[in-house]
Amino acid sequence: MEKTDYEYIVIGAGPAGVQMAYCMEKAGKDYIVLERNDSVGSFYQKYPRHRTLISINKKHNYFKEREFNLRHDWNSLLCDEDDISFFNYSDDLFPDAGLLVDYMRDFTNKFNLKIRLNTNIVNVHREAAMDTRHPSRFTITDQNGKKFTCKVLVVGTGPILPHNPDIEGIEHADTYQEHTLDLKEYENKKVLILGGGNSAFECADHLAGSAAMIHMCTRTPVKLAWDSHFVGHLRAVNNNVLDMYHLKSLHALRQCDTKKFVKEEDGTITQTFEMELPHWNPPGTATFTSKGYDKVILATGWKFINIDMFDDTCKPETHTEGKYVVLDEHWESTVPDLFFIGTSMQSRDRRAASGFIHGFRYNVRTLSHMLCARYDGDELPKKTFPSIDAEELSKFMIERVSTTSALYQMGQGYLCDVVILKPQDKEKESGQDKMTGTVEYYYELPREWVMKNDFFMKQEHMMIVTIEDNHHRFPKMSVTEFFKPGDMNPRDCKCTAFPQGVYYSYKHGQLQEDLHLGGSLVVRADKQIFVGDNNPNRFTNKLKNLLNRQIGIGRGDHFERLFEQDEWEKNYKPWSQEEIERRRQMEMAQKMVTSECRLGLVE
Incomplete structure (x- = not known):
């Protein structure tokens, strides 16, 4: 008899559905993906209409780490195998969309993912829970009247309907x-x-x-x-x-x-x-x-939900004229146990990359971990350090922000790593490089979810790690003004054109300090980033000093500047007050002319 009852059902075998299938397959979960068309990735058989992807395929990035190169590979799905990469399908920076269909088909076959094609879901129904032993379940009906049931429903149907305006004619x-x-x-x-x-x-x-x-x-x-x-x-x-x-x-x-x-x-x-x-x-x-x-x-965009597919027992709320479904901090809709993945994840994100493969592939992986933790009792991915070693921990955290693709693509604080420090005998060992205790380092969690989670927010010592750029802090600067290096002040690197690691230190949920590591063109803090960088250890030193300030471990006087003092005096000439005032007046005059032109007061 054919199996129709599952713990997890995913609707849609686009990139998000295939990514979730891989995560579920790897975790050994009871799942099936239902796809209405005869191929995975079928959206890309027609779209974009003019057949050129705008997701970059930059193969040559100087550094060799696969994780680092995923920062510039916007089409591959996440997996543990090196030989199944979209880099192998095209040398073009903006490839033909049809190649993405070929890649997804090969990806699906390689990992033997459980995907059922030609299954168009026409109705989703949710039975009310009878009691704690018989919780509510979804009943999903296809075009032939065949029914499937599941405990958790994940919808990855992508841009499913045109979003046309209401205009006469x-x-x-x-x-x-x-x-x-x-x-x-x-x-x-x-x-x-x-x-x-x-x-x-x-x-x-x-x-x-x-x-x-x-x-x-x-x-x-x-x-x-x-x-x-x-x-x-x-x-x-x-x-x-x-x-x-x-x-x-x-x-x-x-x-x-x-x-x-x-x-x-x-x-x-x-x-x-x-x-x-x-x-x-x-x-x-x-x-x-x-x-x-x-x-x-x-060409007015898409709707990312077909609301008519859901009956009144499980119709989720939407916003933006029905374009997006309302999602919470971990992509659950207003209907319990109903989650949305893929491009619909941009419902909560208009700053990072949730609307594209190179963004939502990380969201999907994170959601898979959260589903397994919530419904099956699995642990969230983490690394545990058996003691608090300032040198070891600082180097690990620097290497992490230097190579991670998840925090790089889903930066701006959307996804974050979380560090929980549990020192013991702090007073006795204060000032030493090692301290008795443990460190738990959690990977790639939604920051808003973390900030509402009592487990994290009640910790005595917690750090949030993100990669951010600071463009939003300077809304009046044009793109051509962001070509210069950020301020070299070791405690204030917020004015920079480049993304950088940012570390937020909390105590019982209260922010104690935020440390901006300092930006670089390649967004790496683990290597000498340019000739003349005579203190490449300054990034690690910043973290050592932060750990000293927050939990008292190690010394707090590690050198953090780019230039030594004699180099600073030789290479940097501060402006005089007269030069500063002259520059200020020039900028004010330019802003005044620009404002008057916009108002039509001058020709």
């Missing part, structure tokens, strides 16, 4: 999902593209050489990834039309709110839109009509 527009790619259909035509994200610019880039004019319309300003440091915003690989607009080559962008489309007798489409005009005198909102469009394409 929207039926006259084509969609990103279905518009023709035949360039002859657009030759010398006037094309309107609704949307300002990567899919909209992907369409525009494809048509830029054929269409006579492309007008791109978006309700909000276009956000550039190089400015925001968020991988989901407009990437340089797609921004040719933006370049052409500013270089006066007919294509254009318009920030407006489209209200109506009308199809005229000659077959062209008229757009009615509103535009806010804060720089007019007086400021106001105007309504405009733009005529003569031969094609209109909707």
